[in-house]
Amino acid sequence: MLRRAFFERDPLTCARELIGCELLWDQCVGMIVETEAYNARGDEACHCFVRPSTRAFVERNRAGAAYIYFNYGVHWMLNVLVKGAERGFVLIRALEPTRGLALMRKRRRVDDVRQLCSGPGKLTQALAITRQHDQMDLCSDPRFCFSARPADSKFEVVADERIGIRRSAELRWRFTLRASGFVSRPVKASRALTC
DNA sequence: ACACGGATACTA
């Protein structure tokens, strides 16, 4: 289980290093293959830029808290609060499912493994994540937490532009596992950086 | 390409 110290670092560092880690959510598990970083300060795409309630969330909660909100009137989004020198959020955007596939298929009503968690709204539906999990501490309950990358493995991470935003759109703060077939959208090769 | 549809934070 990832300790709180992992999340007591900058959003960019946490977002990059979460690639290859697992998200454990009750009966279901998936490897994280896509994340995005949002800085509380100086990042116009972060909710903190326009929402006082989100700024209050940052003050009120410790690093490792789940920040969950409803988007486009349809989908729940799972973020993790991080607090280093820079504070902000990591949006969990896609998983490669590894356990609990049958339950995910039932909730998503699709069979294709690549369609289960290949998007921030898809994965919350597959894992049954809703408002009730907002502010949950993801560093204390082994049923709802992150697990570290296997020590002996190597993960190549690619950065490109964040998806679907208008402000601060040029920042390459989306991180994906290289060549993963489980991401929400293909990497924009012309803008991608290996990191 | 476009419909879907709710929370939040504005304007009055």
Place this chain on the structure above:
DNA sequence: AGTATCCGTGTC
């Protein structure tokens, strides 16, 4: 109360 905006998905 009315309006603009929003880190998406599924189906057309």
